[in-house]
Amino acid sequence: MHEADFGVAGETAIVTGASQGIGRSIAETLAAGGANVGICSREMDRVGPVADEINDSDVDGEALAVECNVREREQVEAFVEEVVEEFGGLDIMVNNAGGEFVAPFEDISPNGFDSILDLNVMGTVHGMQVAGEHMREDGGGKIVNVASVNGQHPAPNESHYSTAKAGIIQLTETVATEWNDDGIRINCVAPGLIQTPGVAETLGIDSEDMPPRDQVDRRIGYGEDIADVVQFLVSPAAAFMTGETVTVKGVPRPGNSMQHDLGLQ
Ligand SMILES: CCCCCCC/C=C/C(=O)SCCNC(=O)CCNC(=O)[C@H](O)C(C)(C)COP(=O)(O)OP(=O)(O)OC[C@H]1O[C@@H](n2cnc3c(N)ncnc32)[C@H](O)[C@@H]1OP(=O)(O)O
Numbered sequence: 001m002h003e004a005d006f007g008v009a010g011e012t013a014i015v016t017g018a019s020q021g022i023g024r025s026i027a028e029t030l031a032a033g034g035a036n037v038g039i040c041s042r043e044m045d046r047v048g049p050v051a052d053e054i055n056d057s058d059v060d061g062e063a064l065a066v067e068c069n070v071r072e073r074e075q076v077e078a079f080v081e082e083v084v085e086e087f088g089g090l091d092i093m094v095n096n097a098g099g100e101f102v103a104p105f106e107d108i109s110p111n112g113f114d115s116i117l118d119l120n121v122m123g124t125v126h127g128m129q130v131a132g133e134h135m136r137e138d139g140g141g142k143i144v145n146v147a148s149v150n151g152q153h154p155a156p157n158e159s160h161y162s163t164a165k166a167g168i169i170q171l172t173e174t175v176a177t178e179w180n181d182d183g184i185r186i187n188c189v190a191p192g193l194i195q196t197p198g199v200a201e202t203l204g205i206d207s208e209d210m211p212p213r214d215q216v217d218r219r220i221g222y223g224e225d226i227a228d229v230v231q232f233l234v235s236p237a238a239a240f241m242t243g244e245t246v247t248v249k250g251v252p253r254p255g256n257s258m259q260h261d262l263g264l265q
């Protein structure tokens with residue numbers, strides 16, 4: 001009998017942008033699955049407590065928090081090095097840190113457009129290249145990049161962000177073909193609207209009374225909806241998947257009454 005293996009126990013993972021939101025959910029989920037997690041954000045005061053919470057809990061995985069801005073190559077190199085030294089290797093890299101502001105195309109300055117490309121695309125490039133070097137030396141690994149449905153479908157006032165997230169999808173597909181022989185699987189997750197502090201800040205959407213996860217319509221997503229798919233993608237169960245983008249958006253946009261109520265379709 002075949003039994004599906006979604007396990008990550010004993011592996012070492014890095015999750016960027018894990019002081020809150022989707023990244024925090026991914027880190028907590030992987031740690032609960034027994035992986036040791038290196039987590040970062042731009043401020044130790046914000047990411048440190050997440051590591052403390054994991055380490056004070058009864059999950060099997062341990063956490064190490066490091067202050068790191070993913071837009072700075074040297075900081076990413078130092079972050080990855082510290083995690084490799086602490087936990088003795090690197091098996092999983094989740095490039096989650098990202099963000100946006102919402103503005104019409106004509107109002108976005110060159111520097112504004114560049115800041116979103118730099119954070120989302122170059123932040124992912126740094127994470128992939130630095131982690132990839134360690135993984136190649138160790139005989140392989142798994143990388144998951146966090147894109148967005150905005151990289152797949154047009155939406156007004158998201159030109160910079162959609163361009164960046166579409167770039168992440170192409171980056172995933174292209175590098176997956178290059179690093180296959182190194183034993184590195186690279187996949188991408190494209191979330192729909194997920195309830196996070198960043199969404200509350202950027203879009204003003206804070207759905208406090210969330211329906212349960214087993215209800216697919218009339219709700220936006222939980223961080224755990226993305227974390228569970230990330231764990232699948234880095235697990236042995238996804239051994240035959242690389243270069244793929246998995247969309248996680250609940251009921252397809254035209255039918256999701258919650259997203260309609262929020263004025264998003
Ligand atoms: C139906 C399904 C739909 C799903 C939609 C889901 C969408 C969710 C997307 C998410 O990513 S959620 C998480 C979002 N959270 C955040 O993005 C955090 C909040 N944002 C920020 O912190 C910042 O905007 C940034 C993205 C991190 C950029 O930071 P940076 O430090 O690089 O920016 P600044 O130095 O402040 O500015 C650089 C440049 O950008 C211009 N700019 C900034 N904000 C705006 C704006 N609102 N409108 C126009 N331009 C803006 C700013 O003026 C600077 O340009 P110059 O003035 O120097 O030319």
Ligand SMILES: NC(=O)C1=CN([C@@H]2O[C@H](COP(=O)(O)OP(=O)(O)OC[C@H]3O[C@@H](n4cnc5c(N)ncnc54)[C@H](OP(=O)(O)O)[C@@H]3O)[C@@H](O)[C@H]2O)C=CC1
Nearest residue numbers: 017018019020021022041042069070098148193194196198
């Ligand atoms: N929420 C949603 O609906 C969707 C989100 N996404 C994507 O999912 C990812 C996470 O989004 P979400 O959880 O909503 O975002 P949040 O804004 O809630 O959290 C973003 C996280 O990234 C960290 N971060 C931001 N910039 C940097 C940086 N330069 N270096 C290191 N860390 C950084 C923040 O930490 P700190 O501020 O402490 O540095 C924070 O931990 C992003 O890539 C986003 O684009 C995609 C589709 C939909």
